[in-house]
Amino acid sequence: MDAEEELTVGIVAQRNNDRAQSLATRLVDALEREGVAAVVDDETGDALGKRCVPVERMNEFDLVVSIGGDGTFLFVAREAGNAPIVGVNLGEVGFLNAVTPENALEAVTSLIAERRATGSIGGRAVKRLRARGEGWTLEPALNEVVVHGPKRGSGGGATIEILVDGQRYAESHSDGVLVATPTGSTAYNLSEGGPLVHPAVDSLIVTQMAATDPMPPLVIDHTSELTLAVRDAETAYAISDGRNRQRLEPPASVTVTTADDPVTLAGPPVNFFEALEKLE
Structure with missing residues (x-):
């Protein structure tokens, strides 16, 4: 130098x-x-x-x-x-x-x-997460990406189908779906009943939020591509680390992957x- x-x-x-x-x-x-x-x-x-x-x-x-x-x-x-x-x-x-x-x-x-x-x-x-949809991309998330309906609670959710590499994992009416990094497993994910994941594990965590027909939280490989297909709601939102927000007009799909820039x-x-x- x-x-x-x-x-x-x-x-x-x-x-x-x-x-x-x-x-x-x-x-x-x-x-x-x-x-x-x-x-x-x-x-x-x-x-x-x-x-x-x-x-x-x-x-x-x-x-x-x-x-x-x-x-x-x-x-x-x-x-x-x-x-x-x-x-x-x-x-x-x-x-x-x-x-x-x-x-x-x-x-x-x-x-x-x-x-x-x-x-x-x-x-x-x-690693960080990247959420994108038709014509938009959110800033990378270090903790989590959340897709939810117009509001939480009674009358405010959305029906969200979860696809992992194109294969259906779950579909339910819920407040939302949360996708976390291992770093973010101790944050919002944990408060929604998601698992703790050691930060050295290369993975993504998928947790439904107050789903009417829930599946257990899912831990998948960090190279997987998640698709969250939203319907049965007047409006919905994709949010990166609780800050960056994109309004959705269902039916709409949000793709979540590991970002290129850690x-x-x-x-x-x-x-x-x-x-x-x-x-x-």
Whole structure:
């Protein structure tokens, strides 16, 4: 690596969190002392008077640091998922954030040293999901894609047929159908009665939501193509990680596959079983 090359690290602090902003300030100061260009997200920069850019402009940075809970990490992954991301956990569980605030400086500077020594930052590639339909494609989902009717509960669902590689698995009137990654198995999927899946397992998880004629949740190979065919509803929605949304006009089909572009989770690995102990 060229000794004159300047490295750039983006730092995204959880919104309206003084602890996160304070840690962001300390990281900026420490990185600048190491000759690294450190830039915070625009909202944090406005609060702290630091150099800032919108999070989506961090997409090509050498490293992005997410400070907060898993929700903050999901936001960073959506906006800047081409860059390696290290998560600092300020939340309760932290399935995506392995670094404690006390170890954040050491973890980040170690990653920068790795980048200088090898020219890259290693990490675990975390698969995402891609949902698409006729004329539209949602942003990749790190946790889950949900297809549901106009509302949850009585009178609000839809009839959804589930096809796995073109073969029918189930069909029922339900609130919706959830397709999760192993990473997302501990999130919305778990609250809907889906199984826990270790993040090292290459798979997709299919869980019906309050179906009138349910089948058990299904774990399939990550290379499978899922088709969710929606009917018997005035309207329906496909939603990626609870944020990106596409309105559907049934009858409509949503295809869900593993996305081509995973997220690189940098830094130490999360202790999956230790994190499970924090679930309520």
